[in-house]
Amino acid sequence: MVTGQRGRPRSFDRDAALDKAMLAFWEHGYEATSISDLTASLGIGAPSLYAAFGDKRRLFDEVVAVYGGRYTDFARAALSEEPTAGAGLRRVLREAAGIYTDPAHPPGCLVISAAVNTTSQDVAQALRERREVSLEMFERRIRADVAAGVLPAATDAQALARFALAVLVGMSQQSRDGASREELEAVAELAMGAWPR
Amino acid sequence: MVTGQRGRPRSFDRDAALDKAMLAFWEHGYEATSISDLTASLGIGAPSLYAAFGDKRRLFDEVVAVYGGRYTDFARAALSEEPTAGAGLRRVLREAAGIYTDPAHPPGCLVISAAVNTTSQDVAQALRERREVSLEMFERRIRADVAAGVLPAATDAQALARFALAVLVGMSQQSRDGASREELEAVAELAMGAWPR
Protein backbone atom coordinates (compact mmCIF):
# COMPACT_ATOMS: atom_id res chain seq x y z
CA MET A 1 0.00 0.00 0.00
CA VAL A 2 1.90 2.95 -1.34
CA THR A 3 -0.84 5.47 -0.54
CA GLY A 4 -1.49 6.02 -4.20
CA GLN A 5 -4.26 8.54 -4.75
CA ARG A 6 -7.58 6.79 -4.95
CA GLY A 7 -10.65 7.95 -6.76
CA ARG A 8 -11.04 10.53 -9.48
CA PRO A 9 -8.14 12.96 -9.47
CA ARG A 10 -8.64 16.71 -9.15
CA SER A 11 -8.97 18.32 -12.54
CA PHE A 12 -7.25 21.62 -11.66
CA ASP A 13 -4.00 22.82 -10.13
CA ARG A 14 -4.70 23.75 -6.53
CA ASP A 15 -1.78 26.18 -6.25
CA ALA A 16 -2.66 27.90 -9.51
CA ALA A 17 -6.25 28.23 -8.30
CA LEU A 18 -5.00 29.73 -5.04
CA ASP A 19 -3.02 32.30 -7.03
CA LYS A 20 -6.10 33.27 -9.01
CA ALA A 21 -8.13 33.56 -5.82
CA MET A 22 -5.40 35.80 -4.40
CA LEU A 23 -5.64 38.15 -7.37
CA ALA A 24 -9.43 38.29 -7.05
CA PHE A 25 -9.39 39.04 -3.30
CA TRP A 26 -6.53 41.49 -3.82
CA GLU A 27 -8.46 43.47 -6.37
CA HIS A 28 -11.95 43.46 -4.90
CA GLY A 29 -11.49 42.67 -1.22
CA TYR A 30 -12.87 39.83 0.86
CA GLU A 31 -16.57 40.52 0.84
CA ALA A 32 -16.92 42.03 -2.61
CA THR A 33 -15.39 38.89 -4.10
CA SER A 34 -18.29 36.44 -4.38
CA ILE A 35 -18.09 32.69 -4.65
CA SER A 36 -19.40 32.93 -8.19
CA ASP A 37 -16.66 35.47 -8.99
CA LEU A 38 -14.18 32.94 -7.69
CA THR A 39 -15.60 29.92 -9.47
CA ALA A 40 -15.65 31.94 -12.69
CA SER A 41 -12.05 33.14 -12.46
CA LEU A 42 -10.69 29.84 -11.15
CA GLY A 43 -12.60 27.99 -13.86
CA ILE A 44 -14.06 25.40 -11.47
CA GLY A 45 -17.46 24.65 -9.98
CA ALA A 46 -18.50 25.65 -6.52
CA PRO A 47 -18.39 22.11 -5.07
CA SER A 48 -14.80 21.71 -6.30
CA LEU A 49 -13.86 24.96 -4.62
CA TYR A 50 -15.44 23.90 -1.34
CA ALA A 51 -13.87 20.44 -1.50
CA ALA A 52 -10.42 21.92 -2.10
CA PHE A 53 -10.48 24.92 0.23
CA GLY A 54 -13.17 24.39 2.85
CA ASP A 55 -15.15 27.59 2.68
CA LYS A 56 -14.69 31.20 1.63
CA ARG A 57 -13.11 32.20 4.90
CA ARG A 58 -10.55 29.39 4.92
CA LEU A 59 -9.73 30.05 1.28
CA PHE A 60 -9.07 33.65 2.19
CA ASP A 61 -6.86 32.59 5.09
CA GLU A 62 -4.79 30.49 2.70
CA VAL A 63 -4.62 33.39 0.28
CA VAL A 64 -3.38 35.70 3.02
CA ALA A 65 -0.72 33.20 4.01
CA VAL A 66 0.53 32.88 0.43
CA TYR A 67 0.35 36.66 -0.01
CA GLY A 68 2.34 37.23 3.15
CA GLY A 69 5.11 34.91 2.10
CA ARG A 70 5.32 36.50 -1.31
CA TYR A 71 4.69 40.20 -0.75
CA THR A 72 5.23 41.17 2.88
CA ASP A 73 8.19 39.09 4.02
CA PHE A 74 10.43 41.37 1.95
CA ALA A 75 10.07 43.91 4.74
CA ARG A 76 11.46 41.52 7.32
CA ALA A 77 14.42 40.84 5.03
CA ALA A 78 15.04 44.54 4.42
CA LEU A 79 15.04 45.36 8.12
CA SER A 80 17.43 42.56 9.00
CA GLU A 81 19.78 43.00 6.04
CA GLU A 82 20.27 46.75 6.09
CA PRO A 83 22.76 48.13 8.60
CA THR A 84 20.36 50.60 10.22
CA ALA A 85 16.64 50.90 10.87
CA GLY A 86 16.61 54.00 8.68
CA ALA A 87 18.22 52.22 5.75
CA GLY A 88 15.91 49.27 6.29
CA LEU A 89 12.75 51.35 6.29
CA ARG A 90 13.91 53.40 3.34
CA ARG A 91 14.28 50.15 1.45
CA VAL A 92 10.88 48.92 2.66
CA LEU A 93 9.19 52.08 1.40
CA ARG A 94 11.02 52.03 -1.93
CA GLU A 95 10.30 48.36 -2.54
CA ALA A 96 6.68 48.90 -1.53
CA ALA A 97 6.39 51.59 -4.21
CA GLY A 98 7.47 48.98 -6.75
CA ILE A 99 5.25 46.19 -5.46
CA TYR A 100 2.14 48.35 -5.04
CA THR A 101 2.32 49.47 -8.67
CA ASP A 102 3.54 46.24 -10.28
CA PRO A 103 1.23 45.70 -13.28
CA ALA A 104 1.54 41.93 -12.79
CA HIS A 105 -1.07 42.09 -10.04
CA PRO A 106 -3.69 44.46 -8.55
CA PRO A 107 -2.39 47.70 -7.01
CA GLY A 108 -1.77 48.28 -3.34
CA CYS A 109 -1.52 45.87 -0.44
CA LEU A 110 -4.04 43.12 0.21
CA VAL A 111 -3.43 43.15 3.96
CA ILE A 112 -4.19 46.85 4.06
CA SER A 113 -7.19 47.03 1.76
CA ALA A 114 -8.94 43.67 1.48
CA ALA A 115 -10.94 43.84 4.71
CA VAL A 116 -11.92 47.50 4.95
CA ASN A 117 -15.66 47.91 5.46
CA THR A 118 -16.45 44.25 5.78
CA THR A 119 -19.37 42.87 7.76
CA SER A 120 -17.25 39.87 8.79
CA GLN A 121 -15.43 41.30 11.76
CA ASP A 122 -13.19 38.28 12.21
CA VAL A 123 -11.63 38.74 8.78
CA ALA A 124 -11.04 42.42 9.49
CA GLN A 125 -9.45 41.49 12.80
CA ALA A 126 -7.16 38.92 11.17
CA LEU A 127 -5.71 41.52 8.80
CA ARG A 128 -5.56 44.11 11.55
CA GLU A 129 -3.37 41.74 13.52
CA ARG A 130 -1.08 41.31 10.53
CA ARG A 131 -0.64 45.07 10.33
CA GLU A 132 0.02 45.14 14.05
CA VAL A 133 2.77 42.57 13.57
CA SER A 134 4.42 44.84 11.00
CA LEU A 135 4.13 47.78 13.36
CA GLU A 136 5.84 45.86 16.14
CA MET A 137 8.53 44.63 13.77
CA PHE A 138 9.31 48.21 12.75
CA GLU A 139 9.31 49.33 16.35
CA ARG A 140 11.67 46.58 17.49
CA ARG A 141 14.16 47.43 14.75
CA ILE A 142 14.06 51.13 15.63
CA ARG A 143 14.46 50.36 19.33
CA ALA A 144 17.53 48.30 18.54
CA ASP A 145 19.08 51.30 16.79
CA VAL A 146 18.26 53.51 19.74
CA ALA A 147 19.89 51.01 22.10
CA ALA A 148 22.93 50.85 19.82
CA GLY A 149 23.25 54.63 19.76
CA VAL A 150 22.52 54.85 16.03
CA LEU A 151 19.38 56.86 16.78
CA PRO A 152 19.02 59.54 19.47
CA ALA A 153 18.04 58.25 22.88
CA ALA A 154 14.98 60.52 22.81
CA THR A 155 13.60 58.81 19.71
CA ASP A 156 9.97 57.74 20.11
CA ALA A 157 10.29 54.30 18.53
CA GLN A 158 6.61 53.53 18.54
CA ALA A 159 5.64 56.83 16.94
CA LEU A 160 8.31 56.46 14.30
CA ALA A 161 7.14 52.94 13.50
CA ARG A 162 3.57 54.18 13.33
CA PHE A 163 4.61 56.95 11.00
CA ALA A 164 6.31 54.48 8.67
CA LEU A 165 3.25 52.25 8.61
CA ALA A 166 0.99 55.24 7.99
CA VAL A 167 3.06 56.17 4.95
CA LEU A 168 2.85 52.60 3.68
CA VAL A 169 -0.92 52.61 4.09
CA GLY A 170 -1.16 55.95 2.31
CA MET A 171 1.01 54.67 -0.52
CA SER A 172 -1.14 51.58 -0.87
CA GLN A 173 -4.30 53.59 -1.19
CA GLN A 174 -2.72 56.06 -3.60
CA SER A 175 -1.62 53.23 -5.84
CA ARG A 176 -5.22 52.05 -5.86
CA ASP A 177 -6.24 55.57 -6.80
CA GLY A 178 -3.89 55.41 -9.77
CA ALA A 179 -0.56 56.81 -8.52
CA SER A 180 2.52 55.64 -10.42
CA ARG A 181 5.62 53.94 -9.09
CA GLU A 182 7.64 57.12 -9.53
CA GLU A 183 5.07 59.14 -7.63
CA LEU A 184 5.11 56.66 -4.77
CA GLU A 185 8.90 56.60 -4.74
CA ALA A 186 8.87 60.36 -4.35
CA VAL A 187 6.49 59.99 -1.40
CA ALA A 188 8.80 57.39 0.14
CA GLU A 189 11.82 59.64 -0.30
CA LEU A 190 10.00 62.58 1.26
CA ALA A 191 8.90 60.42 4.18
CA MET A 192 12.49 59.50 4.91
CA GLY A 193 13.19 63.20 5.25
CA ALA A 194 11.37 62.93 8.56
CA TRP A 195 13.87 60.40 9.85
CA PRO A 196 15.77 61.51 12.98
CA ARG A 197 19.29 62.77 12.32
CA MET B 1 -52.61 80.02 -0.95
CA VAL B 2 -49.67 80.16 1.40
CA THR B 3 -48.11 76.89 0.16
CA GLY B 4 -48.97 75.19 3.40
CA GLN B 5 -47.82 71.59 3.46
CA ARG B 6 -50.60 69.37 2.22
CA GLY B 7 -51.17 65.77 3.16
CA ARG B 8 -49.86 63.81 6.09
CA PRO B 9 -46.69 65.39 7.47
CA ARG B 10 -43.44 63.47 7.74
CA SER B 11 -43.14 61.85 11.13
CA PHE B 12 -39.36 62.19 11.50
CA ASP B 13 -36.71 64.89 11.26
CA ARG B 14 -35.05 64.61 7.88
CA ASP B 15 -31.81 66.28 8.97
CA ALA B 16 -31.54 64.13 12.08
CA ALA B 17 -32.11 61.04 9.95
CA LEU B 18 -29.37 62.20 7.58
CA ASP B 19 -27.01 62.51 10.52
CA LYS B 20 -27.78 58.98 11.66
CA ALA B 21 -27.26 57.70 8.12
CA MET B 22 -23.92 59.49 8.06
CA LEU B 23 -22.79 57.73 11.21
CA ALA B 24 -23.86 54.35 9.81
CA PHE B 25 -22.07 54.83 6.48
CA TRP B 26 -19.06 56.28 8.28
CA GLU B 27 -18.70 53.25 10.49
CA HIS B 28 -19.46 50.43 8.07
CA GLY B 29 -18.92 51.89 4.61
CA TYR B 30 -21.30 52.25 1.70
CA GLU B 31 -21.95 48.67 0.75
CA ALA B 32 -21.74 47.04 4.17
CA THR B 33 -24.48 49.39 5.39
CA SER B 34 -27.74 47.78 4.31
CA ILE B 35 -31.09 49.41 3.88
CA SER B 36 -32.38 47.46 6.86
CA ASP B 37 -29.41 48.69 8.92
CA LEU B 38 -30.44 52.20 7.95
CA THR B 39 -34.16 51.81 8.60
CA ALA B 40 -33.32 50.29 11.98
CA SER B 41 -30.96 53.06 13.07
CA LEU B 42 -33.05 55.88 11.61
CA GLY B 43 -36.14 54.38 13.20
CA ILE B 44 -38.25 54.63 10.05
CA GLY B 45 -39.64 52.20 7.49
CA ALA B 46 -38.08 51.54 4.13
CA PRO B 47 -40.77 53.38 2.12
CA SER B 48 -40.26 56.50 4.25
CA LEU B 49 -36.53 56.34 3.60
CA TYR B 50 -37.05 56.02 -0.14
CA ALA B 51 -39.63 58.80 -0.20
CA ALA B 52 -37.32 61.16 1.67
CA PHE B 53 -33.98 60.34 0.06
CA GLY B 54 -34.59 58.66 -3.29
CA ASP B 55 -32.47 55.57 -3.09
CA LYS B 56 -29.41 54.30 -1.26
CA ARG B 57 -26.99 55.94 -3.64
CA ARG B 58 -28.61 59.38 -3.45
CA LEU B 59 -28.83 59.13 0.32
CA PHE B 60 -25.12 58.42 0.38
CA ASP B 61 -24.44 61.40 -1.87
CA GLU B 62 -26.32 63.63 0.55
CA VAL B 63 -24.40 62.11 3.43
CA VAL B 64 -21.10 62.81 1.71
CA ALA B 65 -22.12 66.40 1.09
CA VAL B 66 -23.03 66.92 4.74
CA TYR B 67 -19.87 65.15 5.84
CA GLY B 68 -17.73 67.31 3.61
CA GLY B 69 -19.15 70.51 4.96
CA ARG B 70 -18.71 69.37 8.51
CA TYR B 71 -15.45 67.39 8.54
CA THR B 72 -13.32 68.22 5.52
CA ASP B 73 -13.81 71.93 4.91
CA PHE B 74 -11.63 72.58 7.98
CA ALA B 75 -8.64 71.78 5.76
CA ARG B 76 -9.54 74.52 3.30
CA ALA B 77 -9.81 76.95 6.19
CA ALA B 78 -6.49 75.87 7.67
CA LEU B 79 -4.66 76.28 4.37
CA SER B 80 -6.05 79.74 3.73
CA GLU B 81 -5.75 81.05 7.28
CA GLU B 82 -2.22 79.95 8.13
CA PRO B 83 0.60 82.10 6.78
CA THR B 84 2.48 79.29 5.04
CA ALA B 85 1.67 75.98 3.40
CA GLY B 86 3.77 74.26 6.03
CA ALA B 87 1.86 75.82 8.89
CA GLY B 88 -1.41 75.08 7.12
CA LEU B 89 -0.64 71.43 6.58
CA ARG B 90 0.71 71.02 10.09
CA ARG B 91 -2.64 72.32 11.32
CA VAL B 92 -4.53 70.04 8.93
CA LEU B 93 -2.67 67.00 10.23
CA ARG B 94 -3.09 67.98 13.88
CA GLU B 95 -6.79 68.70 13.50
CA ALA B 96 -7.25 65.47 11.59
CA ALA B 97 -5.74 63.58 14.53
CA GLY B 98 -8.47 65.09 16.69
CA ILE B 99 -11.33 64.51 14.28
CA TYR B 100 -10.33 60.95 13.39
CA THR B 101 -10.36 59.94 17.05
CA ASP B 102 -13.30 62.01 18.28
CA PRO B 103 -15.47 59.58 20.29
CA ALA B 104 -18.58 61.49 19.18
CA HIS B 105 -18.50 59.66 15.87
CA PRO B 106 -16.84 56.66 14.16
CA PRO B 107 -13.05 56.80 13.75
CA GLY B 108 -11.23 57.84 10.61
CA CYS B 109 -12.43 59.63 7.51
CA LEU B 110 -15.55 58.63 5.62
CA VAL B 111 -14.20 59.91 2.29
CA ILE B 112 -11.12 57.75 2.70
CA SER B 113 -12.67 54.54 3.97
CA ALA B 114 -16.35 54.29 3.05
CA ALA B 115 -15.92 53.09 -0.52
CA VAL B 116 -12.92 50.78 -0.31
CA ASN B 117 -13.67 47.39 -1.84
CA THR B 118 -17.10 48.23 -3.10
CA THR B 119 -18.75 46.59 -6.09
CA SER B 120 -20.40 49.89 -7.01
CA GLN B 121 -17.62 51.54 -8.95
CA ASP B 122 -19.42 54.85 -9.30
CA VAL B 123 -19.48 55.37 -5.54
CA ALA B 124 -15.79 54.53 -5.30
CA GLN B 125 -15.10 56.99 -8.09
CA ALA B 126 -17.08 59.76 -6.40
CA LEU B 127 -14.98 59.52 -3.23
CA ARG B 128 -11.80 59.13 -5.25
CA GLU B 129 -12.58 62.45 -6.89
CA ARG B 130 -13.07 64.07 -3.50
CA ARG B 131 -9.65 62.87 -2.44
CA GLU B 132 -8.22 64.18 -5.71
CA VAL B 133 -9.71 67.58 -4.93
CA SER B 134 -7.89 67.61 -1.60
CA LEU B 135 -4.67 66.62 -3.31
CA GLU B 136 -4.95 69.48 -5.76
CA MET B 137 -5.84 71.91 -2.99
CA PHE B 138 -2.70 70.92 -1.10
CA GLU B 139 -0.62 71.19 -4.24
CA ARG B 140 -1.90 74.66 -5.11
CA ARG B 141 -1.12 75.95 -1.65
CA ILE B 142 2.40 74.54 -1.77
CA ARG B 143 2.97 75.94 -5.25
CA ALA B 144 1.95 79.36 -4.00
CA ASP B 145 4.62 79.18 -1.31
CA VAL B 146 7.20 78.13 -3.88
CA ALA B 147 6.24 81.07 -6.08
CA ALA B 148 6.44 83.39 -3.08
CA GLY B 149 9.90 82.12 -2.18
CA VAL B 150 8.73 80.62 1.11
CA LEU B 151 9.64 77.16 -0.11
CA PRO B 152 12.75 76.30 -2.19
CA ALA B 153 12.27 76.61 -5.94
CA ALA B 154 13.22 72.95 -6.33
CA THR B 155 10.29 71.79 -4.20
CA ASP B 156 8.22 69.08 -5.88
CA ALA B 157 4.82 70.46 -4.98
CA GLN B 158 2.86 67.49 -6.26
CA ALA B 159 4.99 64.96 -4.40
CA LEU B 160 4.79 66.98 -1.21
CA ALA B 161 1.01 67.22 -1.51
CA ARG B 162 0.83 63.49 -2.18
CA PHE B 163 2.97 62.83 0.86
CA ALA B 164 0.66 64.88 3.05
CA LEU B 165 -2.41 63.06 1.75
CA ALA B 166 -0.68 59.70 2.24
CA VAL B 167 -0.05 60.57 5.88
CA LEU B 168 -3.70 61.57 6.30
CA VAL B 169 -4.85 58.30 4.80
CA GLY B 170 -2.50 56.37 7.04
CA MET B 171 -3.73 58.26 10.07
CA SER B 172 -7.33 57.53 9.15
CA GLN B 173 -6.71 53.83 8.90
CA GLN B 174 -4.69 53.75 12.11
CA SER B 175 -7.51 55.46 13.97
CA ARG B 176 -9.79 52.71 12.69
CA ASP B 177 -7.28 50.20 13.96
CA GLY B 178 -7.51 51.76 17.38
CA ALA B 179 -4.76 54.40 17.50
CA SER B 180 -5.32 57.24 19.96
CA ARG B 181 -5.39 60.95 19.33
CA GLU B 182 -1.98 61.38 20.97
CA GLU B 183 -0.49 58.64 18.82
CA LEU B 184 -1.83 60.26 15.67
CA GLU B 185 -0.58 63.66 16.75
CA ALA B 186 2.88 62.16 17.14
CA VAL B 187 2.62 60.80 13.59
CA ALA B 188 1.55 64.22 12.34
CA GLU B 189 4.46 65.90 14.09
CA LEU B 190 6.92 63.39 12.67
CA ALA B 191 5.50 63.88 9.20
CA MET B 192 6.12 67.60 9.40
CA GLY B 193 9.76 66.77 10.05
CA ALA B 194 9.89 65.91 6.36
CA TRP B 195 8.87 69.42 5.39
CA PRO B 196 11.42 71.29 3.25
CA ARG B 197 13.56 73.76 5.18
Add this chain to the structure above:
DNA sequence: CAGATTCCGTAGCGCCCGCTATAGAATCTC
Protein backbone atom coordinates in the same frame (compact mmCIF):
# COMPACT_ATOMS: atom_id res chain seq x y z
C1' DC C 1 -13.45 -6.97 -15.10
C1' DA C 2 -16.04 -5.45 -10.25
C1' DG C 3 -16.15 -2.44 -6.50
C1' DA C 4 -14.56 1.28 -3.76
C1' DT C 5 -13.33 5.95 -3.76
C1' DT C 6 -13.06 10.65 -5.02
C1' DC C 7 -14.25 14.52 -7.87
C1' DC C 8 -17.38 17.24 -10.93
C1' DG C 9 -21.82 19.51 -12.80
C1' DT C 10 -26.48 20.60 -12.10
C1' DA C 11 -29.64 22.37 -9.58
C1' DG C 12 -31.35 24.45 -5.70
C1' DC C 13 -31.53 25.41 -0.56
C1' DG C 14 -32.45 29.38 2.94
C1' DC C 15 -31.22 34.00 3.55
C1' DC C 16 -30.54 38.80 2.86
C1' DC C 17 -30.06 42.39 -0.58
C1' DG C 18 -32.21 46.95 -2.69
C1' DC C 19 -36.50 48.30 -3.63
C1' DT C 20 -41.76 48.84 -4.14
C1' DA C 21 -47.10 47.77 -4.62
C1' DT C 22 -50.82 48.43 -1.85
C1' DA C 23 -53.80 49.94 1.60
C1' DG C 24 -54.72 52.57 5.48
C1' DA C 25 -53.59 56.66 8.56
C1' DA C 26 -52.90 61.61 9.12
C1' DT C 27 -53.01 66.06 7.68
C1' DC C 28 -54.23 69.76 4.29
C1' DT C 29 -57.99 72.83 1.53
C1' DC C 30 -62.57 74.10 0.77
Add this chain to the structure above:
DNA sequence: GAGATTCTATAGCGGGCGCTACGGAATCTG
Protein backbone atom coordinates in the same frame (compact mmCIF):
# COMPACT_ATOMS: atom_id res chain seq x y z
C1' DG D 1 -67.84 67.92 7.41
C1' DA D 2 -65.92 65.99 2.23
C1' DG D 3 -62.23 65.19 -0.67
C1' DA D 4 -57.56 65.64 -2.09
C1' DT D 5 -52.98 64.83 -0.76
C1' DT D 6 -49.01 62.89 1.46
C1' DC D 7 -46.88 59.82 4.50
C1' DT D 8 -46.49 55.18 6.98
C1' DA D 9 -46.74 50.00 7.69
C1' DT D 10 -47.06 45.46 5.98
C1' DA D 11 -45.72 42.43 3.08
C1' DG D 12 -43.32 40.77 -0.69
C1' DC D 13 -40.91 41.16 -5.36
C1' DG D 14 -36.72 39.47 -8.20
C1' DG D 15 -32.06 38.54 -7.59
C1' DG D 16 -27.59 37.42 -5.70
C1' DC D 17 -25.38 35.61 -1.61
C1' DG D 18 -22.68 31.41 0.70
C1' DC D 19 -23.15 26.84 0.55
C1' DT D 20 -24.60 21.85 -0.41
C1' DA D 21 -27.49 17.37 -1.84
C1' DC D 22 -27.27 14.39 -5.34
C1' DG D 23 -26.11 11.57 -9.14
C1' DG D 24 -22.92 10.63 -12.69
C1' DA D 25 -17.95 10.58 -14.26
C1' DA D 26 -13.20 9.30 -13.63
C1' DT D 27 -9.71 7.07 -11.45
C1' DC D 28 -7.89 3.79 -7.90
C1' DT D 29 -7.40 -1.43 -5.88
C1' DG D 30 -7.80 -6.27 -6.35
